[in-house]
Amino acid sequence: MESHDLWIFKHVAELQSVSRAAEKLGYVQPNVSQRIKSLEDELGVRLFMRNNRGVTLTEEGNVLLDYTNQIIQLMDEAKSLINPQKWRESLKLGASQTISAVKIPQLFSSFLREHKNIDVKVRTHDKQKLQEMLSYGELDGVFVNGAYNCSQFEIVYSYFEKIVLISPENSQFEKQHDQTLIVNSDPNCIYRNKTLHFSKENKFRDPAIMEFDSLESILQAVHDGLGISIIPADVAKSRKEIQLIQCKELSEAIKIDFIIKQRKQQPQSLTKFIRFLQFDNTWNGLYFPFDEASN
Structure with a gap:
């Protein structure tokens, strides 16, 4: 498997569409389809189920996506450690428009004073879409209120608003x-x-x-x-x-929870952010156990 093929696979999985992935990547659709077929032939399994609205991951496809996210994450971390001037760490978070209006900018203002080599991106969307993006690896963590998919995600921090x-x-x-x-x-x-x-x-x-x-x-x-x-x-x-x-x-x-995806390896930038949340006394929140042993 080539890393570039995994990168294409990740886009198709996240967008649930070969055509949308091709458009985003700037490729022609047949090339993207061929890359996916090559991966499926190499692995000997189907990675996607095709339907009228696009594609959805098979069970094997979900397994590969999880490993793909880990591989891309490790590649990005290696580049940022080897040449931090050229390759910066990234942290992708999500929150509703109202939650992100004041609290989140205040938080990052303090966090980025300590971690200047991390590029932060905040996506605003509704709760359901944010959880979907977190599940597919488009986001590293999400600020939400209320119920969430506890089989996939875990709370690592909470605060009251x-x-x-x-x-x-x-x-x-x-x-x-x-x-x-x-x-x-x-x-x-x-x-x-x-x-x-x-x-x-x-x-x-x-x-x-x-x-x-x-x-x-x-x-x-x-x-x-x-x-x-x-x-x-x-x-x-x-x-x-x-x-x-x-x-x-x-x-x-209102109780706001910061949730992350349950997985063996978390991005280093996310680990730093969680550590910051848990030990920054000015944020006045509640933290939950977070295993940093694998990070």
């Missing part, structure tokens, strides 16, 4: 039941669900619901008097537009 109810400047908190609920369009968004739960708990009378795809749109909607919403307290403190919005801190807090 205070939340606030925001409302238009001239509205009265005791009359919030007359307000429209401004929420994220993602049905799994924890802040959306907290807003809906708040309305139910406070006996709102069939409140109207207005959905937006971005945190900035939600803030602007509340600012313009369209309704109320629940957001992280840190977001409220960091936005200038919040000065013209009323904020009321709620008694409960």
Whole structure:
């Protein structure tokens, strides 16, 4: 097996499509298909099941993807150790748009002061997509709230986030039941669900619901008097537009977990990041056992 063939295989597996992988890599589709066929012939097994929507990994394909991620990871680490000026370590993390709005930049600001040779990339998406990307090796770790696939992932760190109810400047908190609920369009968004739960708990009378795809749109909607919403307290403190919005801190807090994929070998950059989380007292979180013996 050649490393370049594994690189192509990894792209097809992650994108679940030969054509999309070819487009991303800048190759013609027949060449990608031939590389995959050569791998399958060499190994004597099928790596993908073809369907109308693209391809999905077979059981053998999943095994190869796991080893492929390890091989590529070790190659990248070797290059960064041999020539750190040319080859920098990388750390790819994911979080929802709201979680990544304030906390994550604050965290990396501190982390990168200690680890200047690590390039950090943060992908924002909905919870389901982030777990899928973590599973395929596109991400090294993800910040999530709530249930996750415990057979594949493990929690290595958690923190609690205070939340606030925001409302238009001239509205009265005791009359919030007359307000429209401004929420994220993602049905799994924890802040959306907290807003809906708040309305139910406070006996709102069939409140109207207005959905937006971005945190900035939600803030602007509340600012313009369209309704109320629940957001992280840190977001409220960091936005200038919040000065013209009323904020009321709620008694409960949201638990945010940092999860990683269960595997024998973790990237060195991820190990450094987890160690940073667990020993940085300014982050005020809870850490879980993490075996560094194999790292």
